[in-house]
Amino acid sequence: MSTNTYSLTWDLDVFFKGGSESPEFAQYIEEISRLVEKFENQISQFIAPKHSEEISDLNEIIESIQEIGKKLQQASGFVSCLQAQDMADQKANLLRSTLTQISASFSTTVTKFHDQLTKIEENVWEDILEREEFSEISFVLNERRQKASELLSVDQEALITALSVDGYHGWGQMYDTVVGKMEIEHDDKVLSVGQASNLFSSKDRKVRKEIFEKWEETWGNESDYFAKILNHLAGFRLSVYGQRGWSNVLKEPLSINRMSNETLESMWGAIIDNKAPFVEYLQRKAKILGVEKLSWYDLDAPVADIDSTVSYSEGAEFILNQFDQFGDELTNFTKMAFEDSWIEAEDRAGKRPGGFCTGFPESAQSRIFMTYSGTPSNVSTLAHELGHAFHSYAMKDVHTLNKYYAMNVAETASTFAEMIVADAAVKNAKTEEERLALLEDKIQRSVAFYMNIHARFLFETRFYEERKNGVLSKNRINELMEEAQKEAYCGSLEEYHPHFWASKLHFYITSVPFYNFPYTFGYLFSLGIYAKALEEGKSYEKKYIALLKDTASMSVEQLAQKHLGVDLTKREFWEKAVKLSLKDVEEFLSITE
The missing domain is CATH 1.10.1370.20 (Oligoendopeptidase f, C-terminal domain)
Structure with missing residues (x-):
């Protein structure tokens, strides 16, 4: 069988050159920030339409949500890749914090928009959904309006989102930080937790038992x-x-x-x-x-x-x-x-354990992360x-x-x-x-x-x-x-x-x-x-x-x-x-x- 030789490492430069130090990526994040600010302004002036004809604002808002959503996913995908390929990349962790902050602002503003949707009269809402420009996304709009009706007031939800950045999400990031520092010694080698977990499929029960005991002990510590x-x-x-x-x-x-x-x-x-x-x-x-x-x-x-x-x-x-x-x-x-080269598969130290796939919607591409040992x-x-x-x-x-x-x-x-x-x-x-x-x-x-x-x-x-x-x-x-x-x-x-x-x-x-x-x-x-x-x-x-x-x-x-x-x-x-x-x-x- 003739076998092509494929790269074991992915190409991220096609998105932003220079990894976590990329000036291009720094500009991209600033651009998202500006768009989110502009969007906040847009929503602050939006009033729930009283008639199904008054929908020009609605169209513009949905376009903004699409654009910002795409860019945030693109940026988040890039940072996920940086963090996974090198758990010691401190700059990538800082970028993650910045993005979490921007996402929280965007999310709060979207919540305000959804709240306005709940103020639209039922008959007007049905008319809007039947219009050509909205019929395709009627399920999603309905779902968003319905979910908004089950939430607290806009101000309370905004407060929850703001507090979650340093609270809820902060704790999640803390987990990644602790795991990133963990190492397991085996056979005079220092292994990352990802490399160690691969040894659970070893043929030798002694190796498996030994790794498991160290694994339990390491997580226990x-x-x-x-x-x-x-x-x-x-x-x-x-x-x-x-x-x-x-x-x-x-x-x-x-x-x-x-x-x-x-x-x-x-x-x-x-x-x-x-x-x-x-x-x-x-x-x-x-x-x-x-x-x-x-x-x-x-x-x-x-x-x-x-x-x-x-x-x-x-x-x-x-x-x-x-x-x-x-x-x-x-x-x-x-x-x-x-x-x-969409795939990062190299078996090396310093990588995050596990595997994932993340999307880059602006580039219509994805990236896959794993550690391949054959x-x-x-x-x-x-x-x-x-x-x-x-x-x-x-x-x-x-x-x-x-x-x-x-x-x-x-x-x-x-x-x-x-x-x-x-x-x-x-x-x-x-x-x-x-x-x-x-x-x-x-x-x-x-x-x-x-x-x-x-x-x-x-x-x-x-x-x-x-x-x-x-x-x-x-x-x-x-x-x-x-x-x-x-x-x-x-x-x-x-x-x-x-x-x-x-x-x-x-x-x-x-x-x-x-x-x-x-x-x-x-x-x-x-x-x-x-x-x-x-x-x-x-x-x-x-x-x-x-x-x-x-x-x-x-x-x-x-x-x-x-x-x-x-x-x-x-x-x-x-x-x-x-x-x-x-x-x-x-x-x-x-x-x-």
């Missing part, structure tokens, strides 16, 4: 800080909810994800009722590894002794070949991402992040206000891309041993979505409920974490990871609350889509792109009804999707009989 940060984040959020009269901690995450509680409960219900085969898989894996019961550090352990590391360029070619079976748009897009799981992660990037690309011609899709559907395109690659890897395995390893890699993902994410959901929900009554000690947080893990994994492990709450960035992300269940939603939703793609072959890509285009302009229930003809509030869809992933477990159990 800093857990005073993390407990303080987590308590303050939750405390801030709960205070705001309390002021708004919201008693259910899931109200905001469900609203952000445009989904109902019925859908969430149906999804978890279908999973809980179908966990038994996964427990059987974990027991079988323990037997293969020669232990009584698996421990947390065995979950990612390889079951087959194969040295299947693939170079970055080989991994890229494999992804391209598999995407090609699905559709030309996805393939051509991915080829461009590799050729134009494992099958790395290839899957790469495919996953490319799925995210394709989602943004598929929406390139959509109205800017219809591009803000939620986390749960954001995880759909990524998981779908990952599935194409993981499935193909199993089918193309050269030996039985390799087939087993790759099949198990797929099952590990199901276990992550049904058990690990479930544990996060249980933990976070319970933590918030207890936090309503006061601050929790680090020991109590450890207990809650371990209880959630035991329940989610059906008691199938020997040893759990009590400091998981400290090591998992998702609990500290301030832009979105409860970044857990959307992953599982995306996984199961994409399984449903994947089943369709297998049925219809390459011709399905057009329908798939049509679905992606709609992801930010309707509720997930409407999206599923329109594009898949299913009702997400009922268990049937979720049961079917879970059953698709059970096939892998059945195959694994029969191979390892």
